[in-house]
Amino acid sequence: MSNEYKLSDYLLDVVKYMGANDIFGVPGDYNLQFLDHITHRSDMKWIGNANELNASYMADGYAREKGFSTFVTTFGVGELSAINGLSGSIAENVPVLEIVGAPTDSVQRNGSLVHHTFGDHDFDRFEKAHRQLGIKVERLNRENAINQINDIAQYIYQTKKPAYLILPTNLVEMKVNISLKNDIPNIFNKTAHKSENSFEDIASAIDNSERPVIVMGHEVDRFNIFDAIKQFSLNNNIPLLDLGLGKGNIDESFKNFVGTYNGEISDEKINRYVENADTVILIGAKLTDSVTGGFTQQFAEKDTIMLSYQNASIYGKNVSADYDFINVINELANTKLHLSLPDVKVQIDSDVTPSDNMLKQDFYDKAMRQFISGNNTLVAEQGTSFFGLASQKLTKGAKFFGQPLWGSIGYAFPAALGNQIANKDRRVVLSTGEGSLQLTIQDFGLAFREHLKPIVFVINNNGYTVERVIHGMNEPYNDVPQLDYELIPKAFGAKDSDYDFINVSTENQLFEAMNKANHEEDKLVVIQVNMGMKDTPEQLTKTAKAFAEQNK
Structure with a gap:
């Protein structure tokens, strides 16, 4: 390649500055x-995926650790394969x-009938x-x-939302002035x-309320504002909860942290804090059906102070036009109100x-709650894994x-896997169902x-359990092929020294497998966890009933 500075080099320098060392x-x-x-480049690595959908998922997991990620597809067929993952982002x-x-600008202007198009110009x-x-x-x-x-780049940095370029x-090799590289920090x-x-x-x-609580959502992680919220809670002794959509880079060992809230189906002691509150301070959250027990949250707009990146309201009324999310949260961190609240009693x-x-x-x-250490990131697939694990309190x-x-x-x-690539110094633990994994x-x-050396727990319970609970417990459309997971690693190129496979069906076997996996830091460990087809977490059973009602 030429030593001349090209548009592609500038784009990648911006991407690198934003934190993406690996591109999927x-x-x-x-x-x-x-x-x-x-x-x-010597400062960047290409990570080629099996397909574009996986690339978009992997980039999403990477960004949740690093704060930003990038993936590359080709026109038409590639981007449409990835659009589901980007939509999730x-x-x-x-x-x-x-x-x-x-295709080149001229091909597009001329409407040429090239491949990866509909052939309609x-x-x-x-x-x-x-x-x-x-x-x-x-x-x-x-x-x-x-x-x-x-x-x-500025849009992604400010909003923490995805974008498409x-x-x-014909522009890949376009020459640009190398001095532009020096101006990249000014973008941000x-x-x-x-x-x-x-x-x-x-x-x-908030000062005029008597029993406030804070409920945190996903924007707390995206904008890295937990420490400010934690300080505000400490200064004023306000109880703190999070939602399943937002449970992440939050210190759940914090002394004022009560637990993960999921509407009426939450633990009774968690519910009591919300039920008894006269003001819910909702920070960076979306109250979706999956994380509110099917919209059973015990507060309404008239009880809520809502703060998010895009807007804010106090008991249903929009705040002043000068509102800035990050600035307000940082101001709250340094605020001592006149509240007189008792010490938070944590379960x-x-x-x-x-x-x-x-x-x-x-x-x-x-058992997973006990197993996860402070150096683990637990990733839970939607279904039995997420609904069972989201309510478990994480260690510091x-x-x-x-x-x-x-x-x-x-x-x-x-x-x-993307999350593991983003930080090799942490060990990712995945809990997924066999139905989801096959995709x-x-x-x-x-x-x-x-x-990569994650620990992968595969729950084998004969099909799409979350769908069975919603509808069609014994219907064949909720069945999935039964794979031999012991053979999977070698089929995908692993040597004996690269992995371990452990099959468990009892409580003792699970503990033994967890202990063994902890000591096999140099291997990818697959643990097949065999459970009954109709065995589901209580929170999933209750939420599924709400889902079923929504679908009538």
Whole structure:
């Protein structure tokens, strides 16, 4: 490659500055020249995926650890394969950039009948599809490409939402001034906004309440504001809860942290804090059906002070126009109100002791809580894993995520691998069902190629259990093929020294497998967990009933 500085180099320098050291994706002829610019760098690595959907999931998991990620697809066939994963990122505010290699400007202007199109001369339809989904879109052009890249980078940085960038092949090698590289930090210099009026209104409303509680959502993690909220809670002795959509980089060992709230189906002691509150301070949250027990939250708009990135309201009334989310949260951190609240009494979860009993979901969930250490990130697939594990309190330093809003089955396996790539110093623990795993199982090959060492718990309970509970307990459409997971690693290229496979059916076997996996830090460990077809977490059973009612 030439030593000249090209547009591709500038784009990758921006991506690198934003925190993406690894780029996911699948090669296609419209992006191959661009991929050369990745693979020829010494400070960046190309991570080729089995398919584009997995790439989008993996980028999502990477961004949840690093704060940003990038993946590359080719025009049409590649981007449409990935659009489901990118949609999940927009639903749950995950900052991911998709770069799409596209035909040249002249081919598109001429409407040539080239491959990866519908053969109808229309090159805009895929871009329009992404715009329709509310995804930020930029199609690079020769005259304004640098400004377009800067604009999309600034958008992702400020909103923590995904974006989509189209790179025509004729612009890949376009020469640009190398001095532009020095200006990259200036893209992210955000002017501080004063929020005096809105802050005073919010603080006054909280000060006038008698029994406030704080309920945190996903934006707390995305904007890295937990420490500020924690300080506000400490200064004023306000009880703190989180939602399943937002449970993650939050210290659940914090002395004022009560637990994870899930509407009426939460633990009684957690519910009591919300039931007795006269004001719920909802920070960076979406009250979705999956994390409110099917919309059974015990508070209404008239009881809520709602603070999020886009807007804020006090008991249903919008706050002053000078509102700035981050600024208000930081101001609250330094605020001592006139509240007189008793010490928060936190529930202590009791440990379980294994026996030779057959494994049940409830025991598995509590055993996982004991197993997860401060150096683990627990990833839970939507279904039995998420609903059983989201309510478990995490030890100090431990992290957690799932995808309860978008809820695309198969997401968790590649997302867990992406998360592991983002931080090799932590060990990812995945809990997934065999039904979900079959959708994205292809990237076991990537896991072994990249020498990843997560612990993968595969719950084998004969099918789509979450769907069975909602409808069709014994219907064949909820059955899945029964795979031999002991053979999977070798089928995807693993050597004997790369992995361990453990099959468990009893409580004692599960504890033994967990202990063994902890000592096998140099291996990817697959633990097949066999449980009954109708055995489900209590929170899933209750939420599924609400889902079933919604579908009538």
